[in-house]
Amino acid sequence: MPDSAIYAVLELPPAAQAQSDPRPQRTASSSRPSLACLVATALGLLTAVLMTLLLYQWILCQGSSYSSCTHCPSCPDFWMRHANHCYYFSVETKDWNSSLEFCLDKQSHLLMFTDNQEMSLLKDFISQNFHWVGLRSNSGWRWEDGTALNSSRILSNSRVQKCGAFNRNGLQAASCEVPLQWVCKKVRL
Numbered sequence: 379m380p381d382s383a384i385y386a387v388l389e390l391p392p393a394a395q396a397q398s399d400p401r402p403q404r405t406a407s408s409s410r411p412s413l414a415c416l417v418a419t420a421l422g423l424l425t426a427v428l429m430t431l432l433l434y435q436w437i438l439c440q441g442s443s444y445s446s447c448t449h450c451p452s453c454p455d456f457w458m459r460h461a462n463h464c465y466y467f468s469v470e471t472k473d474w475n476s477s478l479e480f481c482l483d484k485q486s487h488l489l490m491f492t493d494n495q496e497m498s499l500l501k502d503f504i505s506q507n508f509h510w511v512g513l514r515s516n517s518g519w520r521w522e523d524g525t526a527l528n529s530s531r532i533l534s535n536s537r538v539q540k541c542g543a544f545n546r547n548g549l550q551a552a553s554c555e556v557p558l559q560w561v562c563k564k565v566r567l
Contacts, residue, residue: 452566466562474541477510477560486564488512490521501546510560513542
């Protein structure tokens with residue numbers, strides 16, 4: 379027999395060929411993250427950054443006793459925060475009744491001292507100028523909520539001085555029609 383060669387073609391299914399190939403096969407979709415994965419990652423990072431900023435702001439506002447509140451959401455702009463209250467120190471002047479109306483329009487009231495410690499603290503923020511407070515003489519000196527003034531003596535020069543004012547030296551009576559600056563107080567939100 380002369381040299382004759384017999385050839386045969388062996389065809390294997392593609393799945394069997396891929397399983398027997400020791401080299402890892404990579405597809406185009408597994409080498410790059412999908413768009414949904416990128417969006418989820420970006421949103422997760424954005425959420426983490428925003429939560430960090432909110433936590434920082436909360437710590438900043440809780441940690442200090444005094445704040446101008448331009449960065450604290452718990453007091454309106456131009457109000458000062460101390461403990462659980464917001465205080466507004468006016469720049470303009472009005473009579474006592476107009477000052478009271480201003481405070482009421484801002485969901486607050488004219489300043490009423492709860493104790494001598496609060497009075498001492500606020501003396502640092504008030505100039506020598508007098509400011510209206512929520513104190514009035516109607517058969518005795520009473521705060522606007524009806525409680526009697528019991529911790530301080532109020533200086534009065536005449537019988538027409540029926541409204542209370544406050545400066546660094548303490549409380550003093552004044553005529554209610556005199557235009558003075560005022561202080562509003564409200565519970566912070």
